[in-house]
Amino acid sequence: MKDQSLTRAKNPLVRFVISNAVPILFVILLIFAVPLSGFSTDYLLNEIITRLGRNSFLVISLLIPVMAGMGLNFGIVLGAMAGQIGLIFMLDWGVVGIPGIVLAMLIGTPIAILLGMLAGMILNRAKGREMVTSMILGFFINGIYQLTILYGMGSVIPIASDKLLLPRGYGVRNAIDLISIRKALDNMWSIEISGVSIPLGVFAIIAALCIFVFWFTRTKLGQDMRAVGQDMQVAATAGINVDRTRTLSIIISTVLACYGQIIFLQNIGTINTYNSHDQVGTFAIAALLIGGASVAKATIPNVFIGITLFHLTFIVAPRAGKELLGQAQIGEFFRVFVSYGIIAISLALYAWRRQVEKETERRQAKAAIKAAVEDGTGG
C-alpha cells in the first residue's frame, strides 16, 4: 500500500524520481565510476556511439512482446541463432559486403519465423509464466542449434568451405572470421566529427525501425496486441484471436532479433559459433530495464537511455574496479552482477507491485460488498 501511495505522490519531482529510480541510480553510480576509470571523454563517446549502433536493434526487438503483455522475451536468442545460421551460409557461399548482409538476413528470416511460431505456440501454453518459459526455451533451442551446427553441418547440410568446418570434416569451427562483411554497414555511410566516428547508415536503419515500431502500435494489429496485453479475457470477448496475436508478437520479435544479431556481429567482426548468442537476451533485457522499462511498459527512449547507461557501466567497471580494489577481475564480476541483479530487482519489484495492486483491489471489493450489505440491513 505504501508502494501505491508513493507512485501517486503529489509532488511531481518525487513522482519522477520514484518512477525512474533505476536509471537515476545508474547515473549516480556512473558519476563516481567514470572519473575513477580515467578514460577520456573522446574514448567514452566513441565507445558509446559504437555500442548504440551495435545493440539498439536487438534491444528494440524486445518492445513488441512487452506491449502484448508477454513480458520480456528472453527468447530473442532464438532470433540471434537464426541470424548466425544465415551468416554461416552467407560465408559458405562467398557473398561479401552489403549483399552478403542482405543475403544473411534473407536466409535468417524464414528460420526466425519458424522459431518464432514455435516459441509463440509454446508460450501460449504457458500463460502467466512466459518469461521463465522463454528463457528455458532459449536454452533448449540452443541445444538443437548446437546439434545442427556441430553435427549436422558438413554431414547432412552441405557446407563446401573448408575454412568453416572443423578439421574432422563436419561441424562448424568455434570462431569464424567475418572479415568479408566486417563493418560493411557501419562504413556504408559514416561521418567523423572531431575524432568521433558516427555510423550514420546503421543509425538510419535504427531510426527506420523506431518509426516502424511507432507506426506499428497504431495499426489494427498493434492495437489488438495492446488490448491483449491489458486483459486477455476482455480482448477475447472483443473478438480478438488472443493466441494468434501473441504468436505474431513473438514472431516479429524473433525476426527483428535475427536482424539485430547480424548487425551486431558485422560490427564485432567474428562469430563465436557456440557462444555469441548466449548472453544476447540477458544483456538486451538488462539494458532495457536499466533504461527505466518494466515488464509491462517499455518505450523507445528506454532503449537508448538503457544502452548508454548499461554499456557505460560495462566499459568503466573493470577499470574502476582496478583503481579501487587493485583487481580488474572484480570489475568484470561486478558488471555481470549488475546485469543479473538489475533483472532480478526489476522483475521482483514489478511482481510485488502487481501483488499489492491485486490485494488492494480485493480489499476494496470486499469493503464495497460489506458497505452494500450494511446498507441493505440498515435501510
Next chain:
Amino acid sequence: MFEGIANLIEKAGWPRIIIALFLLSLFVIAPFVNISIGTSISDTLVRFAMNSVLVLSLVPMVQSGCGLNFGMQLGVIAGLIGAVTSIELGVTGLAGFLTAIGIAIPFAAILGFFYGLLLNRVKGDEMVVATYVGFSSVAFMSMMWLLLPYKSPNMIWGYGGSGLRTTISVEGYWLGVLNNFLSIRIGNFFFPTGTILFFALIALLVWSFFKTKLGTAMTAAGSNPVYAKAAGVNVDRMRILSVVISTVIAAVGILVYEQSFGFIQLYMAPLLMAFPAVAALLLGGASVSKASMGNVIIGAFLFQGILTMTPSVMNNLIKSDMSEVIRIIVSNGMIVYALTRRTKVRK
C-alpha cells in the same frame, strides 16, 4: 490391456517414456560396443548418489507452491562457504565434512529466510525472479571469493597470495568420506554405500516431515492456499519455512556432491547448477506444483544414467561425443515440457 498401456503412458507422460526407453537402449547397446555393464551401472550409481541430495532439495519448495527452485544457487553458495571455511580451519576426514555442513547450515538458513521473504512478495512470478536471484548471487559471490581473507595455501592463488582459486581440491580433507563409507567394490563395480545411505537418511527426514502436521500444512499451503488460509494455516510462513528447508538441503547437497567429485568449484561454476537438478526432478515425474521422494529417486537415476551412458556409448558408436548437446536438449526440453503442461485439477 491396451487401455492399461494408454493409461500408463498418460500417467507417465511421453517425454519420460521416450527418455526411459532411450536409457534402456543405451544399456542394451553398451555390451556390443565393448562397454562393461558393471562399470556403467556403478558410474551411474556414483553420479546418482552425488546429485541426489541436490535434487531432493527442490521438493519442499515445490510442495509449498513456490515452484521449481531455480535459485538453488543460494543454497549452493552457503555450502561453498562451509566447504572453504572447513578447509581453512584444516579439519580433515568426516569431522571436516561435518564442520563444513555445520558452517553451511546457518548461512543457508539466513539466506533462505530472506529469499523466502522475497518470494512471498512475488507470488506467481517466483521462478523467473528466483532464476535471476540465483544468477546475481553467484556473480556477487565471485567478487567475494576474490576479496574474502582466506589464507590456506591450498586454496589461494599461488601468485599474489590472495583470492581463492577457481577449483580447490578436497583431497586430503574429506574426499570421498561418504562415498567410501562401507563401500562395496567387486572388480570394477563400486557401490557408494555411504553417500546413498546419507541420501536415504535425508530423504527419510524430509518424507517424515511431510507426514507431520506442519508438513501437511505446508502441502496444503501449496495445493490450495485459499483453503489452507481458511483452515488457519499461515501460508506465507509455510512458504518461508519451505524455502529455508530447500536452501539448507541444497547447501548440504553441494557438499555431498563435492566429497564425491573431489573439487570445490567456485566463481561462475555454480551459475547453471539449478537446471540439471530441476530437469532430473521433472524427469522423475514431478510437476511444477507436486513432487515426491519417488520422483527424486527415479528422476536422478534416469537423468544421471543418460549423462553417464551417452558419452561412452556414443563415443564408441559414432566416434564423437554428443553427450553435452544431448544433456542440454534433454534437460531443458524436460523443463519446457513441464512448464507448458496445464496443471490438472486433482480429484
